[in-house]
Amino acid sequence: KKEKPSFPVPTQKLKKARNLLLPFAPSAQASVVVVVEMREQQLEKLRGLVRDCLSKHLYSSAIFFADKVAALTNDPADIYMQAQALFLGRHFRRAFHLLNASKIVLRDLRFRYLAAKCLEELKEWDQCLLMLGGAKVDEDGNVYDMKDPSAMYLDKDGEDREINASPFPPPSISSAICFLRGKAYNALENHAQARLWYKAAVKADPLCYECNKESIVEDKFQELEKESCNNNPSSPYFMRTLKNDSDLLACKAEYYHQSGEFQKCFELTSSLLEKDPFHYKSTLVHLAAAVELGNSNELYVMSCNLVKDDPQRLIFFRALSWFAVGCYYYCIKKYEQSRRYFSKATSLDGIFAPAWIGYGNAYAAKNEGDHAMSAYRTAARLFPGCHLPTLYIGMEYMRTHSYKLAEQAKEICPSDPLVYNELGVVAYSMKEYNKAVFWFEKTLTHIPALSQQWEPTVVNLAHAYRKLKMYPDATSYYERALALSTTSLSTYSGLAYTYHLQDNFTAAITYYHKALSLKPDDQFCAEMLSSALEDEAHYDIDPKFQSRLNEINWCDSTSSSGIGKVGVFKFAGNFLSGEIPVGIGNVSKLDSISLSDNRLTGGIPLSIQNLTKLYTLTLDNNLRLKNVDALVPKSKLGELSLASCSISGRVPGWLRNQTAISYLDLSRNRITGGFPKWLAKMGIIDLVVSENLLEGTLPLELFLERGLEGSSQGILDLSKEQVLWEFPRQRSM
Numbered sequence: 001k002k003e004k005p006s007f008p009v010p011t012q013k014l015k016k017a018r019n020l021l022l023p024f025a026p027s028a029q030a031s032v033v034v035v036v037e038m039r040e041q042q043l044e045k046l047r048g049l050v051r052d053c054l055s056k057h058l059y060s061s062a063i064f065f066a067d068k069v070a071a072l073t074n075d076p077a078d079i080y081m082q083a084q085a086l087f088l089g090r091h092f093r094r095a096f097h098l099l100n101a102s103k104i105v106l107r108d109l110r111f112r113y114l115a116a117k118c119l120e121e122l123k124e125w126d127q128c129l130l131m132l133g134g135a136k137v138d139e140d141g142n143v144y145d146m147k148d149p150s151a152m153y154l155d156k157d158g159e160d161r162e163i164n165a166s167p168f169p170p171p172s173i174s175s176a177i178c179f180l181r182g183k184a185y186n187a188l189e190n191h192a193q194a195r196l197w198y199k200a201a202v203k204a205d206p207l208c209y210e211c212n213k214e215s216i217v218e219d220k221f222q223e224l225e226k227e228s229c230n231n232n233p234s235s236p237y238f239m240r241t242l243k244n245d246s247d248l249l250a251c252k253a254e255y256y257h258q259s260g261e262f263q264k265c266f267e268l269t270s271s272l273l274e275k276d277p278f279h280y281k282s283t284l285v286h287l288a289a290a291v292e293l294g295n296s297n298e299l300y301v302m303s304c305n306l307v308k309d310d311p312q313r314l315i316f317f318r319a320l321s322w323f324a325v326g327c328y329y330y331c332i333k334k335y336e337q338s339r340r341y342f343s344k345a346t347s348l349d350g351i352f353a354p355a356w357i358g359y360g361n362a363y364a365a366k367n368e369g370d371h372a373m374s375a376y377r378t379a380a381r382l383f384p385g386c387h388l389p390t391l392y393i394g395m396e397y398m399r400t401h402s403y404k405l406a407e408q409a410k411e412i413c414p415s416d417p418l419v420y421n422e423l424g425v426v427a428y429s430m431k432e433y434n435k436a437v438f439w440f441e442k443t444l445t446h447i448p449a450l451s452q453q454w455e456p457t458v459v460n461l462a463h464a465y466r467k468l469k470m471y472p473d474a475t476s477y478y479e480r481a482l483a484l485s486t487t488s489l490s491t492y493s494g495l496a497y498t499y500h501l502q503d504n505f506t507a508a509i510t511y512y513h514k515a516l517s518l519k520p521d522d523q524f525c526a527e528m529l530s531s532a533l534e535d536e537a538h539y540d541i542d543p544k545f546q547s548r549l550n551e552i553n554w555c556d557s558t559s560s561s562g563i564g565k566v567g568v569f570k571f572a573g574n575f576l577s578g579e580i581p582v583g584i585g586n587v588s589k590l591d592s593i594s595l596s597d598n599r600l601t602g603g604i605p606l607s608i609q610n611l612t613k614l615y616t617l618t619l620d621n622n623l624r625l626k627n628v629d630a631l632v633p634k635s636k637l638g639e640l641s642l643a644s645c646s647i648s649g650r651v652p653g654w655l656r657n658q659t660a661i662s663y664l665d666l667s668r669n670r671i672t673g674g675f676p677k678w679l680a681k682m683g684i685i686d687l688v689v690s691e692n693l694l695e696g697t698l699p700l701e702l703f704l705e706r707g708l709e710g711s712s713q714g715i716l717d718l719s720k721e722q723v724l725w726e727f728p729r730q731r732s733m
Contacts, residue, residue, distance in 0.1 A: 043072060043073060046065055046068065047069060047078070047081070050062050050065045050069065050081060050085065053085075054084075054085060054088060059090075060089065062088075062089070063085045063089055066082035067082055069081070069082070070082045076108070076111075079102055080099075080114070082098060083098050083099050083111075083114055086098065087114060087117065087118060090121075092118040092122050093118070093122065095114070095115075095118050096118035096119060096122070099111050099114060099115040099118070100115060109173055109177070110173070112131055112132065113132075113173065113176060113177055116128045116131040116132050116177075116180055117180070119131060120180060120183065120184070123187075125184045125187045125188050126188070128180070128184045129184050129185075132177060132180065132181055132184075135181075137178075137193075137196045137197055137199075137200045140199075140203075141196065141199035141200040141202070141203040142200070143174070143200050143204070174201075174204040175201045175202075176201075178200040178201035178204055179197070179198065179201040181197040182194045182195070182196075182197035182198040182200075185197060187350075187351075189381075189382075191381070246272055246276050249268060249272055250279065250282045250285060251281075252268065253265045253269045253272070253286075253289075254285050256268065256289075257285055257288055257289055258416055258417075259417065259446070259447060260417065260418075260447055260451060260454055261448060261449060261451065262293050262451075262453060263293065263451070266286065266289040266290060266293055266295070269282050269285050269289060270286065272286075280320065283302075283306075283320060283324075284320065286302070287299065287302065287323070287327050290302070290327070290331070291327050291330060291331050292453065294331060296328060296332050299324065299327050299328040300328050302324050303321070303324035303325040303328045306320065306321035306324050307321045307322070307324075307325060318348050318349075319345040319346075319348040320345070320352075322342075322344045322345040323341070323342065323345040323352065323354060323355050323358065325341040326338045326339075326340075326344075326345060326355070326358055326359075326362070327358065329341065330358065330361070330362055333365075335362045335363075335365050335366050338358070338362045339362040342355050342358045342362060345358075346359060350382075351382055351383075353379055353382070353383045353388075356375055356376075356379035356389075357375075357379055357388055357389065357392065359375040360372045360373075360374075360375030360376045360379065361392070363375060364392070364395075364396060369396050372392075372396055373393060373396050376392045376393045376396065377389070377393065380393065391416075391418065394422060394426075395422060416446075417443045417444075417446035417447050417454075417457075420439050420440075420443040420446060421439070421440065421443045421456075421457050423439040424436045424437075424439030424440040424443060425460065428460065428463070428464055428467075431467075431720070432720050433464045434468065434668075434670055434693055435693065436460070436461075436464040437461065437464045437465060437468065437670075438693065440457055440460055440464060441461065443457050444458070450480075450484065451484070452484050452485050454484075455481050455484040455488065455491075458477050458480050458481040458484065459477075459478070459488065459490050459491050459494065461477050462474045462476075462478045462481060462491075462494055462495075462498075463494055465477060466494065466498050466501070468644070468668065469501075469621060469644050469668075470646055471498055471501065471502050472601075474494075474498050475495065475498055475499070478491055478498065482495075488518075489515055489518045489519050489525075492511050492512075492518065492525075493511075493512070493515040493522070493524060493525050493528075495511045496508045496511030496512040496514075496515060496525070496528065496532075500528060500531075500532050505535050508528075508532045509533060509536065512528060512529040513529070566590065567589050567591050567592070568590075568594075569584070569587070569592065569594070569595075570593075570594040571594070571595055571598070572594045572595065572596045572597050572598070572618070576595070578602070579601060579602035579603070580595065580604060580605050580608075581605070582605045582607050584605065584607065584608065585605060585606075585607020586607070586610075588610075588611065588612070588613070589613060590611050590613065590614055591614055591615045591616065592616040592617075593608075593614065593616065593617050593618065594616070594618040595618065595619050596618045596619060596620045596641065597621045597622075598621075598622055600619070600622040601622070603627035604619070604626070604627050604628060606627070608631065608633065609633045609634055610634065611634075611635055612634050614635040614637065615635065615636075615637060615638045615639065616637075616638065616639040617633075617637060617639070617640050618639070618640075618641040619641065619645060620641045620642060620643035620644055620645065621643065621644045621645075628642065629653065629654070631654060632654045632657075636658065636659070636660040636661075637658050637660070637661050638660055638662055639661070639662065640655075640658070640661060640663070640664050641665040642665065643665045643667045643669070643688070644667070645669060646669065646670065647669040647670065647671060648669070648671070648672070649670075649671065649672065650671065650672065650673050650676075651671055651676050651679060651689075655679065656676075656679070656682070658682075662684060662685045662686065663684070663686040664684050664686070664687055664688070664689075665686075666688070666689045666692070667688045667689060667690045667691050667692070667717065668690070668691045668692075669691075669692055670693055671689070671692040671694060672692075672693045672695075673694065673695070673696075674695065674696035674697075675689075675696065676699075677699045677701060680701040681699075684714075685714035685715075686714050686715040687714075687715065687717070688715065688717040689717065689718060690717045690718060690719040690720055694718075698718070702716075
């Protein structure tokens with residue numbers, strides 16, 4: 001049986017009511033339209049209220065009203081607004097569930113991207129990549145299958161149609177999606193794919209700061225320098241520049257730090273942090289400069305302030321807080337505590353490069369090479385574009401005489417003077433002193449202003465010159481090092497030993513005493529001081545002897561006086577100083593001149609080329625000889641030795657005319673360029689060109705002329721040269 005209504009209405013009254021409404025039907029429809037319009041206005045007011053709450057960071061209120069709007073309309077745009085409110089309110093799981101439950105999540109890239117952002121915050125990286133879809137990227141950053149054919153965007157009215165008629169998504173969305181993919185792959189330690197996606201993000205949007213922030217800052221800084229040069233101070237646009245921008249000034253501070261001007265860097269970052277105490281990059285560079293300057297008080301204050309605000313900060317700022325604490329303990333040489341806090345920083349942010357490097361440095365300071373290498377390798381794996389981990393790995397390998405890692409660091413960052421300094425140390429350790437001088441000098445050219453921090457480089461350069469027996473240069477750089485720091489034992493002992501090698505015993509004794517005043521138990525200085533005192537007591541040289549060479553009457557053979565009829569002139573190892581007398585060219589019967597192992601300087605007198613009978617010329621192991629290229633002897637030399645004469649540049653061209661030469665020694669100079677083919681064809685029996693800066697491939701004629709296909713005679717010394725060669729193949733019969 002059918003149940004009767006609780007309040008039955010008589011049928012006659014219903015009919016009457018219907019008849020009453022019929023004449024007014026159009027008015028009734030109009031009233032329905034008015035009600036709908038009023039409802040839309042109310043909904044729009046609610047949407048405006050949600051946006052207002054979001055702008056005021058009232059996320060709970062925004063979530064409440066957005067939920068009501070979405071329930072009333074079930075419009076995708078309103079659902080997206082509700083998901084945004086949940087995301088900003090840090091309700092990531094709830095926001096993802098709302099987006100994932102929506103049927104449009106796989107068709108609208110905005111839904112998909114926001115859902116992936118929720119998974120990013122939840123650290124669910126695999127699910128994040130699945131949500132973003134199965135797009136691929138090539139080596140050039142070109143993305144394929146980036147957008148499904150069914151993907152669409154929703155306009156502000158929530159209609160299911162595309163906003164942009166272009167077949168490609170807007171660049172900003174493309175770049176954001178590519179960047180998020182790169183971040184996910186980076187978190188999964190797939191760094192090769194991460195680099196490709198970062199490249200794709202920059203290609204989609206060159207102004208993607210997250211992917212390319214370093215180059216953006218450098219470009220801005222270069223534009224700023226151009227503006228500062230070209231702007232007219234009277235122009236109203238002169239003050240509208242970025243010269244006071246925090247990012248640009250932080251970049252400038254980083255440049256100061258890389259150049260070794262730590263005081264300038266510290267002062268600049270201090271002023272920046274006064275204006276913006278929470279600027280991330282300025283804080284990081286400021287900490288690094290404070291460590292280099294040993295400013296432990298500043299590090300203590302900064303670390304306390306950073307840790308105090310730690311719970312309210314983002315993850316990367318929390319990592320920076322504990323990194324600051326590690327820097328403080330590292331500065332006061334409490335390395336175990338510093339390792340603990342560097343490790344805590346890496347646990348909070350696994351891709352925080354400075355913390356990994358600091359972690360390795362703390363181990364290296366205690367000579368725990370294995371742990372230090374592990375930290376450096378992790379940093380090198382995580383940050384393949386950073387040269388510092390490779391550089392520090394090379395520095396650790398130097399203890400085991402593995403010297404090739406510094407070359408890799410140079411390829412990554414050729415502008416860092418520290419790299420060139422380490423290359424110089426590598427060359428010095430391998431006894432390639434010419435190369436060491438080259439790298440140390442290049443280090444100094446990359447330093448805008450020489451400061452105390454680079455005093456070891458100056459000392460190293462002086463050591464290298466001393467090894468090359470270029471004592472005046474060595475003395476000059478030792479004195480420059482003393483102008484930077486007067487508390488270096490290595491500088492005083494090196495300078496004393498240099499004077500000792502020149503038989504200047506008085507100066508040597510003075511500096512040995514100064515070195516021992518810094519470290520009384522230094523064994524080397526104590527032994528060398530005793531040796532210098534004995535040498536001074538027993539080595540009595542007539543002070544007039546060194547000048548007698550110029551007093552000789554250099555007459556020709558027709559004169560009845562002088563030494564005009566002398567055939568052999570040998571004054572080797574007599575500590576002669578000054579220049580070779582010009583009159584030596586008047587002794588026409590000279591066939592042998594030996595002035596090796598002296599302290600001769602200046603140019604080789606051109607009068608020597610008048611000696612038509614000269615056969616042997618030995619000038620090796622002198623301080624500095626000039627005009628070697630201008631010398632054109634008229635005689636046919638048979639033996640020529642110019643070793644350790646500070647010759648620079650190419651192999652002297654006049655040697656090609658010396659077809660009778662059988663012995664040639666040009667070793668331990670600074671001869672550059674390739675090995676001349678004409679020199680290879682001369683067939684010199686004993687050829688010594690070791691310890692120069694020759695490079696390239698050796699000519700095949702060098703081996704054919706010397707008969708290396710069969711039995712070989714004579715000497716060919718090319719040791720410590722960067723040259724390549726191929727052994728000639730035997731011809732088939």
